[in-house]
Amino acid sequence: MPRSPRVRRPALLLASTLALSATVSGCGFLGIGGDEPGDIQVYSARHYDLEDAFVEFEEETGLKVDFIFGDDAELLERLKSEGDESPADMFVTVDAGNLWNAEEQGVLQPVDSQVLKDSIPAEYRDPGNEWFGLALRARTIAYNPDNVDPADFDTEDTYAGLTDPKWKGRLCMRDSTEAYTQSLVASLIDLHGRERTKEIVQGWLDNDVDIMSNDIELLEAVDAGTCDVAIVNHYYYARELDEKPDLNVKLFWASQDGAGTHVNISGAGITESSDAPKKAQRLLEWLASDGQKAFVGGNHEYPVNPDVAPDDVIAGFGDFTPMPVDAKAYGSLNPEATELLAEVGYE
Known part of the structure; x- marks a missing residue:
């Protein structure tokens, strides 16, 4: 594993972007807890089955998380076009360049969180605290x-x-x-x-x-x-x-x-348009700390949090x-x- 951070795992493949777009067009969302809009709305370009991770968060906090899935460019354009009217509270994306671009496009807001600073090494988060790496x-x-x-x-x-x-x-x-x-x-x-x-x-x-x-x-x-x-x-x-x-x-x-x-990262940030930034921050902090292993599930990524051990499969690959x-x-x-x-x- 890398000599600074470690790893986690994800799960299965989620439904296709087009199918989800048909389901969640307008103000409807695909929610873990049901069809009604949830407490935290997530636009995610991470196409792995995150249900186990977020169900665990919901059970711990009583908050419901809903998703819209798509590719990075589509979701970023959607956030920009929706502007202040966007229902999204969090943007999850893959590739460090996409995280930087989201910040450059002005769709994210800074988050002042000691939990995130303690959980994520500085090299895997934005110096302005607008985006945070969650997986390597x-x-x-x-x-x-x-x-x-x-x-x-x-x-x-x-x-x-x-x-x-x-x-x-x-x-x-x-x-x-x-x-x-x-x-x-x-x-x-x-x-x-x-x-x-x-x-x-x-x-x-x-x-x-x-x-x-x-x-x-x-x-x-x-x-x-x-x-x-x-x-x-x-x-x-x-x-x-x-x-x-x-x-x-x-x-x-x-x-x-x-x-x-x-190495590259997948990560997240809280949207500038969020109506529930404190709830979204709670989710982001959970993903960086207690939820690290749940977040990666079975995808065998390395966690950014150095206190979280990698799964057995990639631990066997050795340090690098x-x-x-x-x-x-x-x-x-x-x-x-x-x-x-x-x-x-x-x-």
């Missing part, structure tokens, strides 16, 4: 142990090391439309500059990288030997291990002699040094990252 996900190397000797990886800069011709025809990676890819490239721009990062992405393409639409496909390809090496989020690997204990895939923690393994998270860089450099990917033809 590492984007690192998955490899087939039958075909790869981990000693072959560049331990100083593993991501750049995949441009070495020895990996030609052996790589598979996620597509350019995915926030995970964009934030990884943004972090490389922040670390190396644009020209060097362009060389790295071009090097992946020169090695005939096989680009796939999701991390599960990547892991299945590595397991089958279709490709030998992939860049994946650690929790997809953990979830696959749950279902396939004999999965022929191993993890390698990237860049441990350099900048560290790329994470790359520092720079939400401003991930957010502000996202347009440059997507432009760079398009420029070199990475689809």
Whole structure:
């Protein structure tokens, strides 16, 4: 696990955005406790089954939590268009860049909470206290142990090391439309500059990288030997291990002699329009403290709260040094990252 924070887990996949939009259009909400509007309205781009976590909160506090689900961009635009009339009290999103962008767009409000300051390390929360990281996900190397000797990886800069011709025809990676890819490239721009990062992405393409639409496909390809090496989020690997204990895939923690393994966060903030900011703050504080393990359920993410232990599966992955998270860089450099990917033809 990372040497500063630890982990938790999530649950199942929630209903699709379109189905939920049909259910909750207008002022109706999908609520855990029933069809009537709840005490706390959450717009969530985190598409995991959060019922167990929030039911536990409801039972402890007597407050009811309702949800609208969608992707990050859709929900942020909805918050902006609704303005002061928005029913949302909390915005939950994935990717540090999205959290920074929500702050930049003025849809969040600052929260003065000692509980949040004590529970969440400073590097995983906004300096202005408008957003707070709640879960960590590492984007690192998955490899087939039958075909790869981990000693072959560049331990100083593993991501750049995949441009070495020895990996030609052996790589598979996620597509350019995915926030995970964009934030990884943004972090490389922040670390190396644009020209060097362009060389790295071009090097992946020169090695005939096989680009796939999701991390599960990547892991299945590595397991089958279709490709030998992939860049994946650690929790997809953990979830696959749950279902396939004999999965022929191993993890390698990237860049441990350099900048560290790329990590990202999912987190939340209280909306500027909230009619119940104190209730929403109570939920946010619970998610950062007593509710950390419940929040992640079975998704095997690392908790930001250093007092919360990771689940047994990812504890078995061992400690690693994470790359520092720079939400401003991930957010502000996202347009440059997507432009760079398009420029070199990475689809």
